[in-house]
Amino acid sequence: MKQPKYLFNAGRMSRKDNTLKFTPVDEDGTEGQPRYLPIEQVGDLYVFGSLDANSALYNFLGQEGIAVHFFNYYEHYTGSFMPREYLLAGKMQVDQTKHYMSAKKRIDIARRFVEGAANNILRVLKYYDNRDKAKELTDAIVTIERLLSTVPTTTDIPMLMGTEGNIRQTYYGCFDAIVGQTFCMDGRSKRPPQNELNALISFGNTLCYTACLSTIYHTQLNPTISFLHEPGARRYSLALDLAEVFKPILVDRLIFRMVNKRQLQPSDFRSEVGGCVMKEAARKRFVQGFDEQLKETIKHRALGRSVSYRHLVKLECYKLQKHLLGLEEYRPFKAWW
Structure with a gap:
């Protein structure tokens, strides 16, 4: 079974028959013990260190349908x-483009992404509100429910993005109440994140984005044609749309769990001129937690069987495909637990 592989060390990767050979290299240029990854076991590659590879390797990865996601030092x-997209279909491309070009059809889908995200945010807040009965959480729930009620009547994308931004701002204002005294949110900051919680959110959001992007690749959807976020020349904006729905469930719940269980401590971070960054050991723990969460299963109400969180993302893509083709109305994923 194909699984994502995470490369934290700097090194060199090459093809050896039908196997990937990764040789770690330290700062002095000393090579370590090579690791061999059978190609049939590799889903995506996540590269957090410097990777030395040639075009022959990328040709091989392309033939096998393996994506490589790169992260920098921060x-x-x-x-x-x-x-190369191997499942792209002409009719899907045409219908996806038509829905983007039609203001009415685009805003309809964009509203659904925001509704899905807001409902999953509320599910997270209500879980912690039922446990702690904190006034900040109760007030935030009321505010977000009020903002959510305005979404169906929102008439343009900028206004909808403003509403979504207000929902997120209200939500992030609750993080301090949820994690207690271990970390302090002190407002949302990014590029660079200025403290530990912001570093966790930014890193977790990028993992969610890349997971959504990889899932879209294995469908007929075009990742560059989006509805909530404006398509850009240099980004896969549909993955941003999809990630909005899943960030509260895949990222924020993981952050709260790891912080509240003391699996992440202030000593796992360091402040630099470029902002706050996780130390390598903490980054590995967080990535492992995210990967384990994607593999975790829940009993799906409609399907009547257990599915993984990763498969929930794929189901979301399939639902969007059916909507674009006029087969079934898209209803965003809303957590029920």
Whole structure:
């Protein structure tokens, strides 16, 4: 079974028959013990260290449909090597473009992404409100529910993005109440994040984005044609749309769990001129937690069987495809637990 592989050390990667050979290299240029990754076991590659590779390797990865996602020293996502889209279909491309070009159809889908995100945010807040009964959480729930009620009547994308931004701002204002005294949010900051919580959010959001991007690649959807976020010349904006729905469930719940269980401590971070960054050991723990969460299963109400969180993302893509083709109305994923 294909699984994502994470490369934290700097090194050199090459092809050896039908196997990937990774040789770690330290700062002095000394080579370590090579690791061999059978190609049939590799889903995506996540590269957090310096990777030395040639075009022959990328040709091989492209033939096998393996994406490579790159992160810089500060855990910022910098880009992806994406194989040629092998499932793209003409009719889907035409219908996806038509829905983007139609203001009415685009705003309808964009509203649904915001509704899905807001409902999943509320699910997270209500879980912690039921446990702690904190006034900040109760007030935030009321505010977000009020903002959510305005979404169906929002008439343009900038206004909708403003509403979504207000929902997020209200939500992030609750983080201090949820994590207690371990960390302090002190407002949302990014590029660079100025403290530990912001560093966790930024890093977790990029992992969610790349997971959504990889899932879209294995469908007929075009990742560059989006509805909530404006398509850009240099980004896969549909993955940003999809990530909005899943960030509260995949990222924020993981942050709260790891912080409240003391699996992440202030000593796991360091402040630099470029902002706050996680130390390597903490980054590995967080990535492992995210990967384990994607593999975790829940009993799906409609399907009547257990599915993984990763498969929930794929189901979301399938639902969007059916909507674009006029087969079934898209209803965003809303957590029920």
